[in-house]
Amino acid sequence: MHGTGLFTTLATLAGGGTIVLIDDTRLDVEHVWDVIEREQVRAITIVGDVFARPMLDALVAHPHRWDLSALRSVTSSGVSFRPGVKHALLERLPGLTIIDTLGASEGMGPSNSSRADGGAIEPSRFRVSERVAVLDERTGEPVTPGSDQIGLVAMGGHIPVGYYNDPEKTAATFRVVNGVRYAVPGDYATVAADGTVQLLGRGSASVNAGGEKVYPEEVESVVRKHKGVFDCAIVGVPDPRFGETIVGVVQVTPNHYLDGPELTAFCRRKLASYQMPRAWIFVDSLERSAAGKVDHPKLRAWAMARLGLS
DSSP states (O other), X not given: OOHHHHHHHHHHHHTXXXXXXXXXXXXXXXXXXXXXXXXTOOEEEEOHXXXXXXXXXXXXXXXXXXXXXXXXXXXXXXXXXXXXXXXXXXXXXXTOEEEEEESTTTOOEEEEEEGGGOSOOOOOOEEOOSSEEEEOTTTOSBXXXXXXXXXXXXXXXXXXXXXXXXXXXXHHHEEEETTEEEEOOSEEEEEOTTSEEEEEEEGGGOEEETTEEEOHHHHHHHHTTSTTEEEEEEEEEEETTTEEEEEXXXXXXXXXXXXXXXXXXXXHTTSOGGGSOSEEEEESOOOXXXXXXXXXXXXXXXXXXXXXOO
């Protein structure tokens, strides 16, 4: 289940708008741009880099093929959307506004980018508000901004009543703090002094390496900056000394050569030693779902098999 397409459709229809659907389960980016041009689509919804990167590559390969002047906004949710990819899209589509949204089906809120903003495009940040809090995992109280304390992202407002016939999961996910009911889907974050939320990733996907909790999103955001990396995921595999060790599963950019030592040297300048992948697995595709999600258990099994671990 992925709510983004459903919610976008219902909101558009409720406002008297028109929905254009791509009747193909594959991502054929040239066909997507053809439809956007033909139907004069004003807003599209994508899944971060998974869609944006190949769509951008098509624009680079065919710079004058499409008239996309009607397109005004690109909304993304669910996965990472790199600042470099956003910048390149805005260079080619200067009238565009890029909107990042976050927060499972509850919706944390948007983070917008456009050429009118000027300057460099920073990684998406979301702000603590009446609807958004970051809670101490032990006490349940909001973390102090600027403290670097890691907490759980919580969302209030119009949230689900609970999980059907599952009171235990409902109690774990939906919590009342200072009289406010929140949904806590399991994402970790810190809060800067100015109240912006720095996301670290989903706790269920974190790696415990020698007692240090490593959040895949932090490492993946660095690995993806290498021009030879088309896509990547970080997983933990069993280690007799440290409990788990970090492995990078990488899909290489077409027509590029990339090996482990080069990636290790690249990441060492930007990551702490405990965050460094100890091995690299290169694959033809991460086989993301139609919603852009990776199957972490499957990638972990791939990595273990490739490394000869039982």
